[in-house]
Amino acid sequence: MKIKVAFVLALSLLTTALRAEEFSLIGATVINPADGKVLPNATVVINGDKIERVAMGKQDAATLGRQISCVGKFISPGYIDTHVHFFQSADLFTRPDGADFNGVRPYKDEVAWIKSHLDDTFARYIRCGITSVVDVGGPMWNFEVRKKANATAKAPRVAVAGPLISSVSREKLDLGDPPIVKIDTPEQAREFVRKLAERQPDLVKIWYIVDKDHPVESFRPIVRATIEESHAHKIRVAVHATELETARAAVEEGADVLVHSVTDKPVDDAFVKLLKDRHVILCPTLVVFERYGRTFSHRLNLTPEEQKWGNPEVIASLDVTKIPQDKLPQRVKEALGDPKAALDRINHTYDVALPNLKKLEDSGVTIAAGTDAGNIGTIHGPALFREFQLMKQAGLTPMQILQCATANAAKLFGGETGADIGKIEDGYLADLVILNANPLDDIGNASDIDTVIKNGVVYSANLVLR
Ligand SMILES: [Zn+2]
Numbered sequence: 001m002k003i004k005v006a007f008v009l010a011l012s013l014l015t016t017a018l019r020a021e022e023f024s025l026i027g028a029t030v031i032n033p034a035d036g037k038v039l040p041n042a043t044v045v046i047n048g049d050k051i052e053r054v055a056m057g058k059q060d061a062a063t064l065g066r067q068i069s070c071v072g073k074f075i076s077p078g079y080i081d082t083h084v085h086f087f088q089s090a091d092l093f094t095r096p097d098g099a100d101f102n103g104v105r106p107y108k109d110e111v112a113w114i115k116s117h118l119d120d121t122f123a124r125y126i127r128c129g130i131t132s133v134v135d136v137g138g139p140m141w142n143f144e145v146r147k148k149a150n151a152t153a154k155a156p157r158v159a160v161a162g163p164l165i166s167s168v169s170r171e172k173l174d175l176g177d178p179p180i181v182k183i184d185t186p187e188q189a190r191e192f193v194r195k196l197a198e199r200q201p202d203l204v205k206i207w208y209i210v211d212k213d214h215p216v217e218s219f220r221p222i223v224r225a226t227i228e229e230s231h232a233h234k235i236r237v238a239v240h241a242t243e244l245e246t247a248r249a250a251v252e253e254g255a256d257v258l259v260h261s262v263t264d265k266p267v268d269d270a271f272v273k274l275l276k277d278r279h280v281i282l283c284p285t286l287v288v289f290e291r292y293g294r295t296f297s298h299r300l301n302l303t304p305e306e307q308k309w310g311n312p313e314v315i316a317s318l319d320v321t322k323i324p325q326d327k328l329p330q331r332v333k334e335a336l337g338d339p340k341a342a343l344d345r346i347n348h349t350y351d352v353a354l355p356n357l358k359k360l361e362d363s364g365v366t367i368a369a370g371t372d373a374g375n376i377g378t379i380h381g382p383a384l385f386r387e388f389q390l391m392k393q394a395g396l397t398p399m400q401i402l403q404c405a406t407a408n409a410a411k412l413f414g415g416e417t418g419a420d421i422g423k424i425e426d427g428y429l430a431d432l433v434i435l436n437a438n439p440l441d442d443i444g445n446a447s448d449i450d451t452v453i454k455n456g457v458v459y460s461a462n463l464v465l466r
Pocket of ligand 1: 083084085136372
């Protein structure tokens with residue numbers, strides 16, 4: 001008898017220890033964009049790093065662990081930005097191949113700053129409720145970034161591609177570990193993919209740049225070889241393709257993901273059907289299209305979220321009027337001299353890209369939200385809320401936008417982790433955003449964040465960056 005009591009006591013102590021991390025979010029409206037379901041007065045039970053269960057109505061208090069009242073709040077799965085670049089800071093000096101400011105700040109100093117501020121960048125994603133990101137291409141040290149993020153609590157989950165396989169070279173970015181590698185033959189492409197495969201990339205990225213010297217067809221055999229070799233290693237391929245015919249060629253050759261919108265002409269029905277038949281995911285990255293032009297013409301329109309939660313050093317650098325006149329690159333001089341032309345170009349891009357997004361969404365193509373953060377003026381973290389505004393401008397509903405930023409984005413993230421994020425369902429990873437106002441009334445409320453939970457760890461939003 002005595003032994004039995006002792007055993008039961010030991011067992012209950014063990015149970016307590018195992019349940020130490022159990023807690024429950026009580027009384028919120030739970031939004032699950034994957035299936036569009038909205039559960040009022042719900043209970044989300046979290047145990048360790050997982051969502052144990054989601055239930056409605058009154059629950060037995062004994063099964064809930066520590067209770068956190070969320071009455072009047074709204075819970076979404078953690079947001080996922082499927083297009084970022086950790087090798088870029090978003091400051092003015094981060095793309096010397098596009099605008100060379102080496103005379104103001106040497107590029108090697110820029111890269112050193114980026115590497116030493118990764119924890120800060122990670123925390124800004126958490127502050128914005130972004131619990132996972134996909135880094136769609138950078139130097140080989142990107143793989144170290146993934147490792148570091150996955151070993152850091154206050155960081156998003158990170159999937160990465162290695163260096164971009166490109167039709168053009170970018171010498172100014174090459175400090176010995178270039179983010180963009182020019183590939184000239186199909187055999188070179190296969191060799192490069194085999195080398196990448198050793199690092200277990202989540203994606204292989206192709207930079208399919210087309211201009212008068214690089215027509216669509218000339219690089220196509222390299223696209224084909226890259227995709228074949230990647231698929232042979234069970235690695236998916238994302239292709240940067242912003243013209244309709246480039247994007248079509250990429251998908252015909254087997255691309256799994258298209259990054260950026262088609263911006264040169266309206267997408268046609270055959271293209272839409274091709275994307276659907278091949279289950280291609282498209283990531284529009286609308287915000288990046290305005291940020292280079294607006295930064296260079298001194299017409300930057302950072303949102304309040306970006307001003308509050310972006311890195312202040314990065315934001316301060318974006319004022320081009322602080323750069324001495326003789327150190328301004330020609331491109332920036334021209335933009336400053338004619339800001340209207342810069343804004344007209346941006347508007348023209350959106351006149352094509354926004355209706356294209358609406359058409360693809362309405363046709364049932366899987367759209368994953370992404371920003372291209374890290375590019376000049378596209379701020380790591382809060383840029384996603386500007387992306388939401390532009391998706392709204394394209395005509396997407398708040399529920400569709402949330403679906404793009406959660407369940408659909410999880411598909412792009414891919415792998416074992418991708419299958420466990422993006423939904424508020426039993427057994428999924430406990431990555432959640434608790435909002436003060438209903439994002440389904442206005443997607444602007446998606447940034448009114450009270451609390452962020454990543455991997456079952458609770459962060460009060462206002463304290464994340466302190
Ligand atoms: Zn990009």
